[in-house]
Amino acid sequence: MFVTTLIAGLVLGGTYALVAMGLTLQYGISRIMNLAYGETIIAASFLAYALSASFNINPLVSLVLAAPLGFIFSYLIYGLMLRPLVARSKTAVALEIDSILATFGLLFVIQGVMLVMFGGNYISYTYMNFGVDILGASVAANRLLALVLALAIGGGLYLLLTYTLWGTALRAVAVAPGVAPLVGIDANRAVRLAFALGGALAACGGVVISMYQTFTATTGVVFTMKALIVVIMGGVGNLLGALSAGLILGLVETFVATYVSPGLTLAAVYLIFLGILLWRPSGLFGRARR
């Protein structure tokens, strides 16, 4: 029982960490608070479902397809919708308000399209639905695969951002957007890339989620919510923070669902969020900023 719960928690936490990393890129580097983020995730879940149901395509193939699609989609959204707002707003606060409002509208557009295409029912498909024995507990293979994928993609991204010149440029923009151009970084391009990369991660997360969870056209909001909480817990723009905060959140949620009541998971998440806000508003791993 305990081991099963622990692994289920790690799987969920790994998924949260994966999607939160994308959001932390978008918010930390591009400074866009994207409320439609969860809809990008669910759209990818639907893609994986549709390909699996109608053409019997393996979700791993869908993953390879979804990542570039998420990248292109977010790249276009940034260029067409958000870039004009960035150019228009004079202060960071004004941009924050504008981007929140615009992406809030986008949320309803994407959700509406998914509702028209797939309806409002709970959706799932079966993939690798057999048990694997780990430390005496039987765990579904699709969950294990989800955990491995989440850690691999998240870890790969971390290495990319830490050890390549290109990643360093992105991090430089995150730390000091005004100074980055002085050392020859094209800040606009970096910001757009970061936003698109975040979208690619969201799409990966969506495919991974669809492998082991049921979802509906309207669940995106909950994922945005949790990803945001993970981002704040880990500290905005902090990838390792997002990874550990995601795992913590997934574990807490699963343990509350198993040992207390499944109806109180969101309450537990909110309690953690409240604690973080009151105790360390700059995140568990962030330094105090002013």
Added chain:
Amino acid sequence: MKRVAAAAGLIALVAALAAAPAFLDAYGLGLMMGLAGYVTLATAWALFSGPTGYISLATVAFVGVGAYCVAALNEVLPYPLVLLIAAGIGLAVALVVGLSTLRLSGVYFVIFTFGLAELVRQLVTFYEINVTGTLGRYIFLDITPQQIYWQLLALGIVTMLLRWWIGRSRIGLALKVIGDDEVVASHVGIDIARTKLALFAISAVIMTLVGVIQAPRWTYVEPAIVFNPTVSFLTLIMALLGGATRLWGPLLGAVPLFLLFEWLSANFPNHYSILLGLLFILIVFALPKGVLSFIEQTWGKARDTDGSGARS
């Protein structure tokens, strides 16, 4: 003289609105009820979010709390007492949310309110399933549609008056300073957190009351119905369209948009949320400060030819 005429005009308008049910059929009255409800919600939203610039996505959390109080208590307590209790609960929720988020930057507040309706919905569902063992309640109250309409109208007028009064009071002045520059505000001795909290609480109580008053319109209530996130969305877009910083802005935004939404939901039920979203994005792009400011600006530009009078 001009002020007397304006006051007389307003009184006549209120009298006409109050007398309206006598001339309307059931559909018309339903429309007027919805309209009064959304005008009140949008005005209450702007009461807090207009001057402070904090975007609240929690409207439906409060409306839902109000409606659910009626559903839970209508058989055991008299209606006025239910109103008071619901207002008290709305206030308590607002204080918890406000105390934990309003001292921080605006984003935390947005995120917190973003999920608040979902949280309250899950908590109510949990309580109903595990404690009372029922999901879904019936409301049997002896309140006619006319009475609901009059109550909403009265609440709407009180909300407008409250906004007008706050705009001219010390707290209104303090809010303007906070909206312009928080650092300056704190240096001239304004208690920023307390001012914001007070406004947020007032606005939340009004939203809760809207939920209470509208509840008898539904006879059957369950969490998924009363905590419908579209309500928060509509309120926000209405206030923004009219201009959240203006006294008449939310009203001017709510009337055309409410009628438009009614028409859209009747004619395009499947594509409703896509159209809503597109309209919303359009408003954010084209009218970032609301219709009123836009009209004033173009008006100002047309009037003075050298353009010096048109401020951005």
